[in-house]
Amino acid sequence: MSLRHAILAVLTAEPMTGYDLVQHFDESVGFLWTAPQSQIYPTLHTMDAEGLLRSEVQPRGARAKKRVYDVTAAGRAELARWTSERNSYPADRDGIRLKAAFYELADLDAAEQQLREHADRYRRRLEQWQERIDAIRARRVPLLRKRLHHLSPDRHDATVAFKVFAFEGQIARARSEIEWAERGLELIRRLRS
Amino acid sequence: MSLRHAILAVLTAEPMTGYDLVQHFDESVGFLWTAPQSQIYPTLHTMDAEGLLRSEVQPRGARAKKRVYDVTAAGRAELARWTSERNSYPADRDGIRLKAAFYELADLDAAEQQLREHADRYRRRLEQWQERIDAIRARRVPLLRKRLHHLSPDRHDATVAFKVFAFEGQIARARSEIEWAERGLELIRRLRS
């Protein structure tokens, strides 16, 4: 259910087309909630119909057109409601951990390979997220700048701080995954000898 | 796609009915991969049809019957293939982190409440998982005992070690979530003053 809220959150920074939204999902809010293009367009339609968004057709070149979406008052209210509402947690489901619990059935080399990839994956994520935090702190993120632009200056610090905070959670997660994978590699070494 | 593998993994310990499987999902493998009863029964049917499982109708009392499922050679092969295959990762999607990134739109008291609940949730999980590890180490888990029973003794330690390892990952995760939430509570305190 978070896709609608991610969309609302992005559009409060600036009205944009579905195409632009797709790009932003790949490069900003998508670090926390990815969505394929094929899911975004239909969702924009239903949110428009529900009154959370309004849209306006604008010319594009000579013959073509584009539809620009903006958040309505109802959409803003829904965003405020969502941020203040109690969290709902997805069911506990972790395919990687599940598999690890049954590594005795695997080829040890294959298990080792998986754990190396796991650590590598989160090392890459760690870097990406660290860069992201630096960019947010330095206000180098275009969408964030636009967001701050129509916010009173005394709220800027809190706005930035919460974005940083979210990514700190991702970083903490990444670190714990890397440590876990390394512990697993050590276990495999021990079992080999 | 892990549900089928979770089912195979449980059934290699001991053949059982759908009903029993549902119980085991709530109390053992379900810590890593939960599934509702309404999903398990249909999945058993399709896995039976695919030849990963075989089933046998057994009498239960005077008139009633029950269907007991067991893993076929094809099922065991599929399990081995899965454990050795490269990991496939779900898309990055974290509704809690997404919301935290937009806490500037929330009521501060509500955000505080959410972070307290987040920490509490993972503190409870931490306890459960810690107990689980203790039970596994002491071989107090009935299903694990059955699994070890038809395994040569020299493989017992590795089998137990991998289960412990999986839960250590969950514990590491829980710790990092608790620390993150506490960091958030501190941030909110700072913003209030």
Add this chain to the structure above:
DNA sequence: TTACTCATGTAAGTAGTTACATGATTCC
């Protein structure tokens, strides 16, 4: 006979995945 456990399902809906499909615009 009542309550609880054992046992097995279905149905309708939501969310997300993978793949396909089309056409105008802009820049070289």
Add this chain to the structure above:
DNA sequence: GGAATCATGTAACTACTTACATGAGTAA
């Protein structure tokens, strides 16, 4: 004229959720 970008969709499928539904067995 061709390639990359801008722009918008649809279709089929899989996984999961929530809710409903039924009946026999067992123990007090």
